[in-house]
Amino acid sequence: MTAENEPSDAELLELMKAGNEEGLSALYRRRSRAVHRFALQMCGSQALADDVTQEVFMALIREENNYDPAKGTLHAFLLGVARNHVLRRLRRERFYVSMEEDAAEHKADGEGPLDDFSRGETIESVRSAILTLPERYREVVVLCDLQELSYQEAAAALGCAVGTVRSRLHRARALLIGKLRPSTQDETTEVKSARCFA
Amino acid sequence: MNCQEFEIVVRDLARAQASDRITSELQLPLDHAASCSACELKFEDERELSRKLAAVALVESEPSSHIEPALLQAYRQTTRKVVATAVPVFRRSVYWFAAAAAALLMVFALGILRSRLNTPKPGLPIAAVAHNEDATTSAAVVIPPSTLIRAEPVNGASPWTNERTGTSSYSSRMASAQARISSPVLPTPNSLTSEGK
Numbered sequence: 001m002t003a004e005n006e007p008s009d010a011e012l013l014e015l016m017k018a019g020n021e022e023g024l025s026a027l028y029r030r031r032s033r034a035v036h037r038f039a040l041q042m043c044g045s046q047a048l049a050d051d052v053t054q055e056v057f058m059a060l061i062r063e064e065n066n067y068d069p070a071k072g073t074l075h076a077f078l079l080g081v082a083r084n085h086v087l088r089r090l091r092r093e094r095f096y097v098s099m100e101e102d103a104a105e106h107k108a109d110g111e112g113p114l115d116d117f118s119r120g121e122t123i124e125s126v127r128s129a130i131l132t133l134p135e136r137y138r139e140v141v142v143l144c145d146l147q148e149l150s151y152q153e154a155a156a157a158l159g160c161a162v163g164t165v166r167s168r169l170h171r172a173r174a175l176l177i178g179k180l181r182p183s184t185q186d187e188t189t190e191v192k193s194a195r196c197f198a
Numbered sequence: 199m200n201c202q203e204f205e206i207v208v209r210d211l212a213r214a215q216a217s218d219r220i221t222s223e224l225q226l227p228l229d230h231a232a233s234c235s236a237c238e239l240k241f242e243d244e245r246e247l248s249r250k251l252a253a254v255a256l257v258e259s260e261p262s263s264h265i266e267p268a269l270l271q272a273y274r275q276t277t278r279k280v281v282a283t284a285v286p287v288f289r290r291s292v293y294w295f296a297a298a299a300a301a302l303l304m305v306f307a308l309g310i311l312r313s314r315l316n317t318p319k320p321g322l323p324i325a326a327v328a329h330n331e332d333a334t335t336s337a338a339v340v341i342p343p344s345t346l347i348r349a350e351p352v353n354g355a356s357p358w359t360n361e362r363t364g365t366s367s368y369s370s371r372m373a374s375a376q377a378r379i380s381s382p383v384l385p386t387p388n389s390l391t392s393e394g395k
Binding site: 016019021024025028029032033035036037040041046049050053054057058061062119122123126127130141145146147148169170173176177180 | 246247261266270
């Protein structure tokens with residue numbers, strides 16, 4: 001990914017800790033896109049993804065979470081921090097997200113066969129389907145399939161065992177296949193209970 | 199390979215095929231999929247999903263442009279704070295170092311002073327110390343400057359020349375001094391003065 005003459009992530013981090021602004025700048029330019037994309041794929045909101053990206057690098061500046069190279073790559077570490085921030089924000093704004101989930105589900109159910117979709121529409125439908133997954137399944141799909149992390153890296157980012165990542169990914173993909181399957185096939189529609197807060 | 203074993207590797211197989219990373223290890227599951235219709239259908243679903251996910255993964259997203267300047271600003275402030283907190287610590291250590299150096303200097307000066315007091319200096323009055331062997335304590339008798347002896351030779355004369363009397367007999371002076379020191383009764387300053395006269 002990086003050329004041999006370029007400094008590694010760990011070297012840039014050391015530069016940054018030593019007070020070199022260029023270290024932070026280079027590290028941000030190298031890793032911010034992945035962090036932002038992960039946050040966007042996890043929550044579906046551009047504004048929230050921006051906030052999370054900023055918070056992740058702010059945590060790095062303040063050294064709130066100490067990065068241990070023995071536990072994994074800095075890339076996986078940053079995604080792990082981003083995941084924690086995303087989950088915290090999603091729990092805080094649960095009501096807003098649940099509305100988005102409902103809208104996404106309606107959209108996925110009401111659409112026709114995916115083969116007829118243009119590429120953009122396909123991407124949108126897959127994104128919507130990912131957003132409807134429970135968090136623990138969503139994060140493994142985003143990390144392993146979208147961010148293309150290995151099982152080991154994903155396990156390091158999530159702080160769990162490799163076997164857990166494998167089993168969750170298996171379940172998540174099965175759920176996604178079910179959600180993305182054309183609606184002409186027989187599907188059991190889930191009945192959701194609604195509560196009136198008025 | 200049976201269907202159960204195939205189900206374990208089908209995701210990896212689909213992901214590998216989507217990214218053209220089929221290895222020799224994955225050839226066996228491929229052969230099984232070709233021979234089993236149920237597994238072939240499952241493999242097709244997984245492959246389709248992998249293709250769609252790969253399309254989503256290709257979509258790039260950029261964080262807002264205002265984030266980097268804000269981060270750099272925050273970083274500068276944090277660095278400044280670290281430097282500001284580091285200064286008092288540095289000053290405190292300087293104070294401690296200065297105090298330790300001053301104490302060391304005082305000890306050194308006292309040591310020099312003590313050593314100078316114990317050794318006779320040329321041109322200065324000599325303090326004769328008489329030890330009374332019978333007594334438990336020792337007493338010092340200071341010879342008055344008027345009777346005194348200079349360590350440095352004056353006009354080539356013996357260093358034991360009495361300035362006042364002009365006596366220059368070294369041996370006689372030594373004998374009388376030794377007699378005084380070995381005497382059980384300490385000579386008083388008056389007796390020394392009269393003897394010197």
